[in-house]
Amino acid sequence: MTVKSYPKYLINFLNSHYSMDPFEKFNHWYGKEQLKNKTNFSSACCLSTIGLDGYPNARFVSLKRASNDFFIITGPLNSMKGHEISNIPKVALTFWWSHTKKQVRIQGGVSWLIPDLADEFFQKRSRKSQIISCVSKQGYLLNEKNKFSKRINDFSKLYINKQIPRPKSWGGFLIRPTRFEFLSFSSDRYHDRLVYILNGTQWNKFYIQP
Ligand SMILES: Cc1cc2nc3c(=O)[nH]c(=O)nc-3n(C[C@H](O)[C@H](O)[C@H](O)COP(=O)(O)O)c2cc1C
Numbered sequence: 525m526t527v528k529s530y531p532k533y534l535i536n537f538l539n540s541h542y543s544m545d546p547f548e549k550f551n552h553w554y555g556k557e558q559l560k561n562k563t564n565f566s567s568a569c570c571l572s573t574i575g576l577d578g579y580p581n582a583r584f585v586s587l588k589r590a591s592n593d594f595f596i597i598t599g600p601l602n603s604m605k606g607h608e609i610s611n612i613p614k615v616a617l618t619f620w621w622s623h624t625k626k627q628v629r630i631q632g633g634v635s636w637l638i639p640d641l642a643d644e645f646f647q648k649r650s651r652k653s654q655i656i657s658c659v660s661k662q663g664y665l666l667n668e669k670n671k672f673s674k675r676i677n678d679f680s681k682l683y684i685n686k687q688i689p690r691p692k693s694w695g696g697f698l699i700r701p702t703r704f705e706f707l708s709f710s711s712d713r714y715h716d717r718l719v720y721i722l723n724g725t726q727w728n729k730f731y732i733q734p
Contacts (some may be wrong), residue, residue: 529607545727546720547592552707553626554590560623571597572616573608579609581615588645588696594667595630596637598645598696603662609634615699625709634679637696646690654688655679711734 557566567587589596602645617630708716715734
């Protein structure tokens, strides 16, 4: 159901009662989960793209930044997800936070991260991750694991005591949400579901049935 199906007075009433914008709400929930969940996996989320074959394609990634108007995911741009996003720059991000029993669903448009920001994120990665990102062509066939491990070792030796430059094909995806759904899970199925939809520059908020 779209927001247009709701009467205007209801939308105005609901808007006046819930003043947090969706980014504030996201960061509030995310912060609460991080406090309870000591594993560092609260950044894990499911990134769904529209496959080149028309099927949805989904995989877990790590949220690298949640700002007040966008989200950042990093990884190889020449990967399957990179090709799919180039083809149709629309994605969904889904979080399940088990310690606080919250689900957040986000849909939005995507653009590439500017090179300076990609450099910044690349330099923050562990050395091992940087090396793998340089050597591996994510998603390509792996014929001989031994040879691959040798290439990783050779690369590490080549860059010993040197800064590893970001490969041009490694970057990030900047997601600008147009829809959020915040679900508080209830074991009796009476979930609380709050939706935000971007309408021009305004966020319309409304509840939907569990
Ligand atoms: C918890 C978790 C976090 C991950 N984080 C990332 C990430 O931030 N970026 C990334 O490219 N792949 C990440 N991966 C690997 C992806 O799930 C996936 O294998 C990879 O991105 C290739 O997907 P693609 O072939 O559809 O492009 C992560 C996997 C897991 C399980």
